[in-house]
Amino acid sequence: MSPNDVFDLLILTLLIGCALAIARLKDLAAAVVLFSIYSFALCLLWVHRGAPDVAMTEAAVGAGITAVLFFYALTRTGRREK
């Protein structure tokens, strides 16, 4: 296994771990933070796969803006899933 494959495998493991945790968490604020981490890991994967344009969008939209909008939506509803 080449170092490139090891990197991909690490990122993919992180992605799956984050996705499972997001689905199971009852604390929505923590889920939003994990979602941000998920997006950032995906952004690294895009860079590594040679797609810097997609990576920039992922970093700005996925890791940045959506988290802020989700947090604001949470202040209007509630922090915990019922």
Added chain:
Amino acid sequence: MRRVLALAVVLVLAALMMAGVNQLPPPGQADQPVHRHVAADYVAGGAQAGGAGNLVTSVLLHYRALDTYGEVVVIFAALLGVLLVRSTGGPPTRPPSRLVPVSPVVDQVVRLMTPFIALFALFMIVEGHVLPGGGFQGGVVLGALMILLSLILGPERLRGLLPIGAVTWVRAAAPLVFLLCALAGLGLAGWWFALPDPGWLREFVLVALELAIGFGAAAALTGFFLSLAVDGHH
């Protein structure tokens, strides 16, 4: 019983999907069928034909400019929808409550970083036809900067930055500029979104399109955020 059934469905679907994925050609090989027909031409001559050094931008603003126009209109329509829902009643909202005062560290760091973030966003927008990045990415960074500023200054201060008439024009800038460029292509070169011929005019149209996308995206994101942060009845 239901759990067993659900598990069975998931397992069957996963097996089917895995079987399909297994048949895909390995990524990154240039001699696969998908890379041999039109895609090869785009990769070979796309950067020249689009007048842009960045192949992605060339595809976005030249080969499929009409689709990009559609996307710009979709973002604009989404903004209109949110603003419409927020300004015509909707559920009564609590006044924006500042639960935690902004920490002086956050305040100082945002103030310090603002010019650099703004410059970077503008650079991404204007150089988007040469380097990775482009109007949308730069616009999102600009929108994020606006949101950061509204977090430390308060949304009302941000709202007063531009006169209300100018805000409307900035929000509508992206679809309007796209329409203008489409018409310019029709008039100067014969078809919608054709890039006119002298090199400097080509570059001018590309930068105009990128600027339009950038400011449209920034205005839309700031608009989404402000409509959440400020009570819509105004």
